[in-house]
Amino acid sequence: MKSVDTKVREIKLFIDGEYVTSSSHSLFEVKNPATQEVIAKVHEATKEDVDRACKAARRAFEEGPWRTMPVKERCEKIRRMAEIIMERREELARLEATDVGKPYSVAFEKEIPRSAHNLKFFADFIEQLGGEVYPMEEEYLNYTRYEPVGVAALITPWNLPFMLTTWKLGPCLAAGNTAVIKPAEATPLTVSLLGEIAKEAGIPDGVVNVVHGFGPNSTGEFLTAHPEVDLISFTGETTTGKAIMKTGADTLKRVSFELGGKAANIIFEDADLHKAIPVSIQAAFLNSGQVCLAGSRILVQRSIFDEFVARFKKAAEELVVGDPQDPRTNMGPLVSEEHYKKVTSYLEIAKQENATLITGGKRPSNLPDYLKNGFYLEPTVYVHENPEARICQEEIFGPVVTIIPFDTEEEAVQIANNTQYGLNGVIWTENLQRAHRISHQVRAGTIWVNCWFVRDLRAPFGGFKKSGIGREGGKHSLEFFTEAKNICIALQ
Ligand SMILES: NC(=O)c1ccc[n+]([C@@H]2O[C@H](COP(=O)([O-])OP(=O)(O)OC[C@H]3O[C@@H](n4cnc5c(N)ncnc54)[C@H](O)[C@@H]3O)[C@@H](O)[C@H]2O)c1
Numbered sequence: 001m002k003s004v005d006t007k008v009r010e011i012k013l014f015i016d017g018e019y020v021t022s023s024s025h026s027l028f029e030v031k032n033p034a035t036q037e038v039i040a041k042v043h044e045a046t047k048e049d050v051d052r053a054c055k056a057a058r059r060a061f062e063e064g065p066w067r068t069m070p071v072k073e074r075c076e077k078i079r080r081m082a083e084i085i086m087e088r089r090e091e092l093a094r095l096e097a098t099d100v101g102k103p104y105s106v107a108f109e110k111e112i113p114r115s116a117h118n119l120k121f122f123a124d125f126i127e128q129l130g131g132e133v134y135p136m137e138e139e140y141l142n143y144t145r146y147e148p149v150g151v152a153a154l155i156t157p158w159n160l161p162f163m164l165t166t167w168k169l170g171p172c173l174a175a176g177n178t179a180v181i182k183p184a185e186a187t188p189l190t191v192s193l194l195g196e197i198a199k200e201a202g203i204p205d206g207v208v209n210v211v212h213g214f215g216p217n218s219t220g221e222f223l224t225a226h227p228e229v230d231l232i233s234f235t236g237e238t239t240t241g242k243a244i245m246k247t248g249a250d251t252l253k254r255v256s257f258e259l260g261g262k263a264a265n266i267i268f269e270d271a272d273l274h275k276a277i278p279v280s281i282q283a284a285f286l287n288s289g290q291v292c293l294a295g296s297r298i299l300v301q302r303s304i305f306d307e308f309v310a311r312f313k314k315a316a317e318e319l320v321v322g323d324p325q326d327p328r329t330n331m332g333p334l335v336s337e338e339h340y341k342k343v344t345s346y347l348e349i350a351k352q353e354n355a356t357l358i359t360g361g362k363r364p365s366n367l368p369d370y371l372k373n374g375f376y377l378e379p380t381v382y383v384h385e386n387p388e389a390r391i392c393q394e395e396i397f398g399p400v401v402t403i404i405p406f407d408t409e410e411e412a413v414q415i416a417n418n419t420q421y422g423l424n425g426v427i428w429t430e431n432l433q434r435a436h437r438i439s440h441q442v443r444a445g446t447i448w449v450n451c452w453f454v455r456d457l458r459a460p461f462g463g464f465k466k467s468g469i470g471r472e473g474g475k476h477s478l479e480f481f482t483e484a485k486n487i488c489i490a491l492q
């Protein structure tokens with residue numbers, strides 16, 4: 001199936017249970033990154049539209065019945081959303097692949113089922129949660145309730161739009177909050193359907209609202225400044241997190257931030273390269289490297305350096321770069337022209353920094369005619385001795401990785417920690433003690449040993465340093481989305 005999707009969709013805002021047009025009637029275009037064809041015209045939410053959405057969410061929160069409904073009933077509705085997502089799996093996967101440029105197979109096999117699971121997991125989790133009772137003297141009963149906070153702004157990026165939005169929406173709703181969602185302007189297609197999916201699942205009007213638009217001086221900023229918004233869950237760039245924190249400070253909003261990364265993927269000389277190489281290829285090039293958890297700095301012990309580089313190069317060159325809709329495709333284009341320019345600017349920086357290009361660094365030469373305008377870049381691998389180089393420090397967020405040699409464990413840890421980021425790290429070794437030792441020393445929120453991107457939704461997920469504030473996952477998400485209330489009752 002070719003990426004030629006001639007249908008241009010009109011995407012409206014979803015406010016208080018219905019699709020509405022922008023009050024300014026201003027529409028922006030969304031393109032298929034594989035072809036540059038326009039696939040959608042999207043209503044941009046004005047300040048007035050954002051105000052309507054926030055007030056609808058406030059009404060739905062205060063007046064109920066969402067907040068006060070028995071938890072079982074609320075969770076059944078959220079589970080129904082998950083079922084509808086699975087019923088619409090093919091359509092959602094097709095839209096996500098067309099919008100983001102990711103392989104349809106990845107969207108269909110992984111991201112859409114994970115999105116449904118995000119909702120089901122938090123519904124089940126909250127339903128089974130017990131409370132706390134503090135034994136006091138006999139004449140008192142002291143216990144804790146976890147109550148919803150209010151109206152949440154959920155602001156998400158373009159790399160995994162549906163998966164990351166449902167990852168926030170699940171705990172937000174299960175805890176009894178209401179939401180105003182703002183997906184990334186580059187990829188609003190799948191997330192625009194969440195309001196109607198919620199409605200079909202029986203969730204009351206006003207509980208799930210979706211507004212579209214840009215960040216600064218647009219929908220995103222209006223939302224983060226809005227006095228009715230109590231909490232902001234944001235995933236995106238570190239610099240955007242700073243801007244959101246400033247805007248939200250005036251009204252003292254609670255924030256949870258999942259931000260950028262530049263993970264070290266450390267390959268020790270005793271690593272099993274049969275496993276380490278294919279997984280490191282995934283970690284480098286999944287979703288065209290547009291993954292916050294990407295293993296974009298590969299640290300390799302010098303004794304196996306040449307062998308690793310040769311084998312990694314061969315595996316990178318075997319990846320099929322092509323049409324996202326084609327089942328043989330491993331890697332599609334980058335998401336947009338703007339992002340393509342950012343990523344390819346690093347090819348120039350790499351040249352200036354005297355990095356050694358191992359493979360890639362240009363558009364693939366064998367793309368069919370209908371993809372000639374797509375934002376394609378070959379899987380690109382550099383070697384650099386200097387971990388301070390910009391390509392080793394800055395988040396490129398594309399199919400570009402740098403391999404850096406090291407001699408000792410201490411040096412590996414020092415290079416791994418020499419970054420402003422701390423989202424995750426990856427370690428390859430067959431030595432148990434070393435695996436634990438290095439895991440403890442790398443300053444990052446998640447460490448994967450001899451694997452990558454293996455997720456248990458109960459586990460804390462988030463970043464050290466400039467990679468975030470707070471944690472998502474299981475009870476950690478619920479801590480953010482609830483207010484703990486202590487009740488102390490005199491029994492006589
Ligand atoms: N830590 C994680 O879990 C995680 C997951 C995925 C992506 N990311 C990060 O996201 C980035 C890529 O995504 P992106 O380019 O879409 O991020 P981005 O920060 O540019 O945009 C994310 C969202 O924020 C909105 N936004 C931008 N400026 C805003 C403002 N001033 N006020 C309010 N909203 C604003 C955007 O419109 C978009 O919806 C990378 O840095 C990546 O590492 C992190």
Ligand SMILES: O=C/C=C/C=C(\O)C(=O)O
Binds near residue numbers: 290292293455
């Ligand atoms: O690009 C970033 C990927 C984030 C993944 C998650 O938030 C997750 O798996 O829960």
